Amino acid sequence: MTDTEENNGLIRANRHHSVGLPSMTPQELAQKIELAVRSAILAETLALEIADIPAEIVVERPKNLDHGDWATNIALQLSKKAGTNPRAVAEVLQPLLLKVLGIDAVKIAGPGFLNISLSAASQGELARDIVAKGLAFGRSDTLAGQTINIEFISANPTGPLHLGHTRWAAVGDAMARVLEAAGAKVAREFYINDRGVQMDKFGASVEAAALGNPIPEDGYHGAYILTLAQEILVQDPEIVNLAGETRTVAFREAAYKLQLADQQRVLSTFNTNFDVWYSERTLHESGAVDRGFTKLREQGHVYQEGGATWLRTTDFDDDKDRVMIKADGELTYFASDTAYYVDKRSRGFDLCIYLLGADHHGYVNRLRAVAACAGDDPEKSIQLLIGQLVKMMKGGQEVRLSKRAGNIITLEDLVDEVGVDAARYSLIRYPVDSPLLLDLDLLSSNTNDNPVHYVQYAHARIASVIRNAAELGVIPAQTSNWDSAKFNPSLLTDVREGQLLGLLADYPRVVATAAELREPHRISRYLEEVATGYHRFYDACRVLPHGDDEITELNVARLWLCAAARQVIFNGLDLLGVSAPERM
């Protein structure tokens, strides 16, 4: 505390140095604030009803260091209903909050913010909690009871996965992990478009390549087609002796199997694993399409016109009705989409999330309409997220060509350039609704302009400190063997220590918010802040004893803080599917 703060009228309670204070997370602080408001209302020092208290009391990390550990705008929210100005409300709450054990100081600032500083002991207790909870720290039950299907990538099995797929591979998988961390039950699903004319063109292309014929104009021309053809010939040399249509189908099916297996292999190396691979063919073969039609007919939104069967999606905000069965009797792709949605719901999912590329934004209204036509509330049962394009830059030029696939860039091209961790991290780091330009020169560099290295480096640096501590005999190597009784959190009084603890305390809220908003990029941005917070702490606060110096309680307390920071970085990177190396 500085003299300036004293002069500004800061009121400060007695310091609490004793060990054993309750920890004070922002959630707990919010509860204390609510209690203070309640008691003020009961004491009639605030002219309000209990019902006027907001459902959620906002407790935030102030941007400015001078504003204490936590800030709340509760006085600004209540002042109107209380018929007074915000500062007056704050003045009522200030002394009540000061009585709370663990709150060290409460300052009224600006238009009526309450800036709260915690005692070192109470704030430092958090390190003990984090170490004890381990991997569970940050997990919550905010989405408990929800069963969510998240469908992403869903590429045709007619070629390698490209950059757009790759964005979803990283973001979709991270989103699934984040939703699980918030307590939801999640299935990751990949819809295989293994039906229709694209498959036939694919088969014909591979067949032509195998026979040494020119590939059809409207076929697939990537180098991988020839590779597939050669593999098939090795597997089954007799295939060329088949005749006509039979041979084309045989090539198509063999190529399909190989290409799908390749997609699965590539995704697995990319740390993205699906619970369900759902084939469009099985959708038709299992009768799911008929069941879907039946469901929609029951709801009364199906009609015949011009020899075709239509779904009246205009009943629910679509631009035009959509054909399900064409006049020639063929099913449309849209028919599969409707059946697939109905099928997902019948498999018990409360919510179906679709991650789609920007070129599919026209699907949003019609798929929401499908949900409505099936009798569901689209607001609850379906959510469509649109992701913008990804481009790569190298040497100041856009990368357009791929060795494997001609003029599309593949997932493997990106991984070859920068590795799995950097690829995943950089794809997840940005909100999906803005176009993304990846600079490969930056991502493959080992400098701090490469965010994934910055975060991983912080983790490795902490791991190193703890290794060294174990070697010096300060503390056991495994945190599970640490003696909690020897941790005195009240010693963590440095500004940097308080800052770092405050950041760590925010982690559960960051995860819950990322889950609620379906925005995993918040995790990475947060981790970068934690890394900065750690580096600042490390720079200012010596953790280990020098040379032959005696081991102090402060050394031990700082190691607890290190372990807590390491745990949070580890947990956060885990949600992104990015490794947390012990050494780099």
Place this chain on the structure above:
RNA sequence: GCCCGCAUAGCUCAGGGGAUAGAGCGUCUGCCUCCGGAGCAGAAGGCCGUAGGUUCGAUUCCUACUGCGGGCACCA
């Protein structure tokens, strides 16, 4: 034409109605006899696209406009 998204520092981008709008890069200045310098501290750099509206308060929400990207099917 209609629909969706975007517009914030020289560049790439964060910012869920709150305080003096942030980070990295780039430019400039400092910090290693000591735990990982892949780090830290500091400086410079902004009518938050334009104009209205809602609000005690708008970069944030709404409307219009301008500019950029994407999309319109009895294709898959």
